[in-house]
Amino acid sequence: IISVQNLQKIYIMGTTQVNALQDISLDIQKNEYVALMGPSGSGKSTLMNLLGCLDTPTSGEYWLNGNQVSKMIDSELAEIRNKEIGFVFQTFNLLPRLSALENVALPLVYGGVSKKARLDKAMEVLDEVGLGDRVDHRPNELSGGQRQRVAIARALVNNPSIILADEPTGNLDTKTSMEIMEILEKIHDAGNTVILVTHEPDISEHAHRIIRLRDGLIETDEKNENI
Amino acid sequence: IISVQNLQKIYIMGTTQVNALQDISLDIQKNEYVALMGPSGSGKSTLMNLLGCLDTPTSGEYWLNGNQVSKMIDSELAEIRNKEIGFVFQTFNLLPRLSALENVALPLVYGGVSKKARLDKAMEVLDEVGLGDRVDHRPNELSGGQRQRVAIARALVNNPSIILADEPTGNLDTKTSMEIMEILEKIHDAGNTVILVTHEPDISEHAHRIIRLRDGLIETDEKNENI
Numbered sequence: 357i358i359s360v361q362n363l364q365k366i367y368i369m370g371t372t373q374v375n376a377l378q379d380i381s382l383d384i385q386k387n388e389y390v391a392l393m394g395p396s397g398s399g400k401s402t403l404m405n406l407l408g409c410l411d412t413p414t415s416g417e418y419w420l421n422g423n424q425v426s427k428m429i430d431s432e433l434a435e436i437r438n439k440e441i442g443f444v445f446q447t448f449n450l451l452p453r454l455s456a457l458e459n460v461a462l463p464l465v466y467g468g469v470s471k472k473a474r475l476d477k478a479m480e481v482l483d484e485v486g487l488g489d490r491v492d493h494r495p496n497e498l499s500g501g502q503r504q505r506v507a508i509a510r511a512l513v514n515n516p517s518i519i520l521a522d523e524p525t526g527n528l529d530t531k532t533s534m535e536i537m538e539i540l541e542k543i544h545d546a547g548n549t550v551i552l553v554t555h556e557p558d559i560s561e562h563a564h565r566i567i568r569l570r571d572g573l574i575e576t577d578e579k580n581e582n583i
Numbered sequence: 584i585i586s587v588q589n590l591q592k593i594y595i596m597g598t599t600q601v602n603a604l605q606d607i608s609l610d611i612q613k614n615e616y617v618a619l620m621g622p623s624g625s626g627k628s629t630l631m632n633l634l635g636c637l638d639t640p641t642s643g644e645y646w647l648n649g650n651q652v653s654k655m656i657d658s659e660l661a662e663i664r665n666k667e668i669g670f671v672f673q674t675f676n677l678l679p680r681l682s683a684l685e686n687v688a689l690p691l692v693y694g695g696v697s698k699k700a701r702l703d704k705a706m707e708v709l710d711e712v713g714l715g716d717r718v719d720h721r722p723n724e725l726s727g728g729q730r731q732r733v734a735i736a737r738a739l740v741n742n743p744s745i746i747l748a749d750e751p752t753g754n755l756d757t758k759t760s761m762e763i764m765e766i767l768e769k770i771h772d773a774g775n776t777v778i779l780v781t782h783e784p785d786i787s788e789h790a791h792r793i794i795r796l797r798d799g800l801i802e803t804d805e806k807n808e809n810i
């Protein structure tokens with residue numbers, strides 16, 4: 357479902373350049389459950405942004421569902437980002453002037469869903485992540501872990517077939533983390549593909565495959581022995 | 584050094600109210616090392632903001648170094664926030680248009696330090712957190728864990744006697760987390776007071792005392808048996 361070859365991402369800053377990703381090649385099948393790990397600054401979020409069609413590589417190719425992403429037109433990419441992929445950002449990226457409910461309902465606007473249906477669905481997902489009593493709060497009226505859960509809910513609201521979650525439990529206590537991991541487990545069991553970045557071994561234990569990055573390259577790519 | 588009695592914090596939102604902190608009383612001596620834990624939304628960041636003089640309680644009293652904070656004038660509070668307390672925010676709160684170096688040097692401006700001395704000191708602290716090669720990057724040109732480390736460096740640059748760190752390792756891999764914990768250990772050994780919010784038992788293990796919140800109240804407050 358996902359195939360990247362020789363992906364490279366270079367950031368140019370004036371006279372210096374940062375080689376965020378040097379040469380990444382990997383294949384991920386439908387319904388895999390992958391954990392992406394590695395040191396701070398090793399390129400995980402950069403790779404996730406490329407996989408989520410939120411950014412383009414400096415060189416290399418990306419095939420998603422058999423289609424070459426670099427050849428897609430904007431409307432195709434927008435459709436994929438909205439309908440096929442659910443992206444949980446490491447820094448949440450919520451809209452500050454919208455409530456939790458409105459933030460979560462936003463991806464549904466694109467699909468032409470009626471307002472009532474959008475708010476009902478958003479309510480349902482917010483309930484699922486334990487925020488049923490916080491739906492009218494704006495992001496700055498929420499705790500760090502609550503904002504993180506709104507970001508997670510927003511990623512799930514369109515029932516996407518690929519979940520890209522960048523550190524989804526970084527701000528959550530153990531009990532709430534486990535609730536989120538159960539939600540991801542259900543999504544995976546339903547046949548979808550889950551790729552999550554994490555620093556925590558307890559979280560990566562839920563994945564079936566663990567890919568480790570270092571300095572923009574794949575260091576190891578192995579099955580999770582404990583599953 | 585820190586004494587709070589019957590602290591209460593209520594957020595009013597239109598017709599509803601959120602009792603973020605209900606009735607918090609505790610004493611923290613100079614040179615203690617405290618971990619503050621508890622579920623997402625239990626009031627940890629709210630309490631940290633009150634301790635850091637970044638917010639005022641709805642009721643209750645706070646004595647810092649023997650002085651009653653509610654009676655202080657703005658200039659006294661500003662001095663404390665700048666010189667006495669180093670605060671690491673859960674969501675970093677970096678200035679987006681300043682580089683990492685400028686962000687870290689900012690607290691030194693208040694103290695009338697020369698520009699060269701400010702940048703030298705900021706450079707030194709950024710080196711200490713492993714970001715010596717990222718000093719000119721702005722926050723959006725940094726990884727999540729790098730932004731977190733800039734926030735930590737900024738909190739340390741004035742050599743404060745009280746460190747309030749709200750989830751300082753949430754976005755860091757194990758190795759980098761341990762480097763940060765070593766820095767906090769050194770600061771503690773030098774006689775300073777460290778209070779850190781964390782969700783991770785591995786991190787709380789470094790503290791000598793663990794306070795757990797639940798629903799805006801102290802649930803447990805105990806010595807760390809393993810130290």
Ligand SMILES: Nc1ncnc2c1ncn2[C@@H]1O[C@H](COP(=O)(O)OP(=O)(O)OP(=O)(O)O)[C@@H](O)[C@H]1O
Pocket residue numbers: 490493496497498499500501502527528529594595596601602603621622623624625626627628629630673
């Ligand atoms: N400005 C605000 N207006 C209304 N409610 C608020 C506001 N800020 C925080 N809250 C609520 O107060 C409660 C405590 O928030 P706080 O940020 O202290 O939690 P926390 O323990 O730090 O959680 P986390 O572990 O998720 O960071 C939460 O339930 C939150 O929704």
Ligand SMILES: Nc1ncnc2c1ncn2[C@@H]1O[C@H](COP(=O)(O)OP(=O)(O)OP(=O)(O)O)[C@@H](O)[C@H]1O
Pocket residue numbers: 367368369374375376394395396397398399400401402403446717720723724725726727728729754755756
């Ligand atoms: N816009 C940018 N301009 C310049 N350099 C950048 C930019 N964005 C990221 N970088 C650099 O690229 C490298 C990879 O960043 P990335 O965000 O992918 O790391 P990461 O593995 O997600 O780290 P973390 O675990 O800390 O979140 C980092 O060293 C970072 O400083």
Ligand SMILES: [Mg+2]
Pocket residue numbers: 400401402446522726727728
């Ligand atoms: Mg990242």
Ligand SMILES: [Mg+2]
Pocket residue numbers: 499500501627628629673749
């Ligand atoms: Mg918090």
